[in-house]
Amino acid sequence: MNSIPIVPQTVNEPVLSYAPGSPERALLKEALARMSGEEIEIPLIIGGREVRTGNMEAQTMPHNHGHVLARYHKAGPNEVRQAIDAAMEAWKEWSRWPWEDRLAVFQRAADLLATRWRPILNAATMLGQGKNAYQAEIDSACEFIDFLRWNTNFAQQIYREQPFSGPGMWNRLDHRPLEGFVYAVTPFNFTAIAGNLPSAPAMLGNVAVWKPAQTAVYSGYYIMKLLEEAGLPPGVINFIPGDPIPMTDVILNDRNLAGIHFTGSTAVFQTIWRTVGEKIGSYRSYPRLVGETGGKDFIVAHASADPLALSTAIVRGGFEYQGQKCSAASRLYIPESLWPTVREQTLGMLDKVRVGDPADFRNFMGAVIDRKAYDKITGYIKHAHEADDVEVIAGGTYDDSTGYFIQPTLVQVQNSAYQLMCEEVFGPVVSLYVYPDAQWEDTLRIVDKSTPYALTGAVFATDRAALLQADRELRNAAGNYYVNDKPTGAVVGQQPFGGARASGTNDKAGSILNMLRWISPRTIKETFAPAHSFEYPFMGEK
Template sequence: MSNAYFKLQMPDNEPVNSYLPGTPARAALKAELARQASTQVEIPLVIGGKEIFTGTTGKSIMPHDHQHVLATFHMAGEKELKEAVEASMRAKAEWEAMPWEHRAAVFLKAADLLAGPWRDRVNAATMLGQSKTAYQAEIDSACELADFLRFNVYFTQQIYAEQPNNTPGVWNRTEYRPLDGFVAAISPFNFTSIGGNLCTAPAIAGNTVVWKPASTAVLSNYYFFKVLEEAGLPAGVINFVPCRGTDVSKYILTDPRLAGFHFTGSTEVFRSVWSLVGEHIGSYINYPRLVGETGGKDFVFAHKSAQVAPLVTALVRGAFEYQGQKCSAASRAFIPASLWPQVKERMLGKISKLKVGDIQDFSNFMGAVIDANSFETIKGFIDRANQSPEAEVLCGGYDDSKGWFVSPTVIQAQKADYESMVKEIFGPVLTVYVYPDEELEKTLELCDTATPYALTGAIFAQDRRAIVEMERRLSNAAGNFYINDKPTGAVIGQQPFGGARASGTNDKAGSLLNMYRWISPRTLKESFVPAETVSYPFMEEA
């Protein structure tokens, strides 16, 4: 057994491919897109390293061509979910006892495989299955996911290195154990990287995991699971179980050995899980760690001193990249009346040039929203705005004849509490409220209190006194706060991501803070020369 202390340097962020015309990277990605588009994959469960085909299946389809099936995936039921828990518990002792450098090596190797030979496969699956453009897939399923793996290993090393002070004759130590039990992870459709992080962050810390991917992201998530297998992840450490969310609640989250829950998704689902755990709190071996990043109603707030050109770019990119299906997407904007005519003209001009369609056409800025339910929800907001005297639809529309396409939509609301200003839509809809310049303080208060969320937000101003005031007044309105930039695009190691209020537990994915949540420390005190007397010196008579 080696007694060397292996030390990793802080990693660099994975470089982003440009996919410019004529580059080998663009040609290779296009070839992989064509290959996957002409292939149907059958995806099993993977429990304890064994592939399981249940016969109860779902379909992975292209959102931008909803008749095109990419894969059939098998779904777990009660039997398979309970077996996944048992498999995770069987794998636990050996996994947590594995020397740290070997456990770390699995995920560092996975990052290099993802950034190298698996890059095109995972990116293409993300593009086709989740309707992401080449750039949006690249920054997600290649770069951010590789960053999650490398930085989380580095952060865990930092935690392990933290040790207490000693006194003469005493050696104090702290060991950082995994949680006592298993971790359940439920991931969303919108970021392949989030799916990969939710299951691997606890595993890096020595936990074993039952992972339910989103049914609309099974293909890319499965390919990432195959990356982990190739990297040498032992059987049962992470168990891949597409299934119904209600079955997770019924058979996984009520198991007495549940030690943690890692989640990204809707506020409603996370609240229901919190309630479920509360109802069963007396039956668990430990108090389960609940870590969740949920909804958002993210804002861009402009001061009268803001520069118009960067403000407009931030609004368009922040609201419409990946069809507004980012937790951080700009979905409400507060624009001063003095700037609104310029902002409106420039913004509508830029939006009119955006192309929407099949993401295999690299000239398209946007693809389709993820499924029929999402399309109908977004359509409802647009239809109601068209009929409301309190709102005006300045541009936008929808068409689901081939794919679930929603055009970039801008609504101007007459009231700061109009429904699309306060309710999460999760689509390419930006609602603008134009406020009188002299009502800055009142409007800041509305921005802070009108919604229950506090995920991301951005302010635009050139006046430094205004920046100070806006930053102070909105200090609790967003866990990720941007000054003169769009409210999207957090980078691992630079802007740890997460929010509070109804937006989650703010445990900052991709940071030291998140890794602490998957660790249960034990302190050890060793006395080299133990005391042999019972009395203390102060007890002696003078």
């Protein structure tokens, strides 16, 4: 076919409201009732085949940990090797598909998700990961759809990138996939990330071995079934939930490892990086390491800040999805002159926050993801209750009798170096430090140096000079930096996401920068009239 395809025009998926009486609300309610009333069995999917190992584990609802949603089979070393073999076999064909045919698979997946699959994946995310309807909609529907559509656009831009050709020659770039497989390790907190990490490399002709978080196998399975219905060939993405340490050990010892696409903890990613470095001579090529890891995200306010906008950002940025976002506001720096007003407004909002079952649409917050998270977060709260010069001014209570529920907790500290101002909590606990207005510059330096992370951050001010000063001092403190807005809610194609320092490699999911990591360009020079003599003109005289 003699044509140069153009992918469909890309726009961000509209966020549905789920307001009372809306059709999307009715569809989601129906899906929640139906899916919560059944217990499914989830196999591995290797080379397009369902594999059952008999080594099974249950996934329960965070808000009702006695309710089993699914029992899933776990991969062992043999199944991991089978998945690698299946991926490498699929690579032979998939890497040679015309790029427009590959991208069409993911465009179809986006359209399926925007319609018939929308209530299914949203319900799975609400039931299995504890998100409310709005948080699920912006994640498992809109953001995942945006990844699927925008990444096809970015892939097309890459393929269009070609070099200049001088006289008598034609220079070309062959944007090859990596030679091997990509290991995708995905988190529980964003269904969109779970879908994006294996699918973004696959768009460019790569193949993937995908290990979903054990607390998000339920939604991960539905992602896999969505991609299969969209026409993804067997073996291109292999779905293998299981225990991470033995699985990763097999992966990192395989010579065909070509890349790792990771979202998770800083400590785990650093361990993976260290292991790859130790084994670097055993791989076919240098593996691409792409990771988004921890964060200790900040809001810092100047005395000129709008108090109501600041208070709203604290509640939304700190407590949406129980503070279990990589980008969630976790530490606040507020000037003395604003604190009385901000305190009153923030506490007033928190008094109205309902915590409970996400199927009850009146609830703003649900439960934290599992027992391990609950114990860690409540440990920080207990320490805050007992510590000197620390005051729990909101929340501070919790109950795990039915679900892993923790009330939104706001803690005021007298020491800006207190552990809650420096360590990642990953839960609904926000700490704040009130500083003298005259110490604005010093406070900016404290914000920059208090943690090893640099993921997201926000500054609130109406004084333009203060904003300029904050921008200079905090330039390296956050990969996603917000001015007069909460530090969460990055949109694909608009705010590419990722941080540096201990927060990751900053390869910016939701942009062409991430997609460029999954190609290995080959330069081709064709000469139309090649030379017939080795001699050059300068050799004519002694």
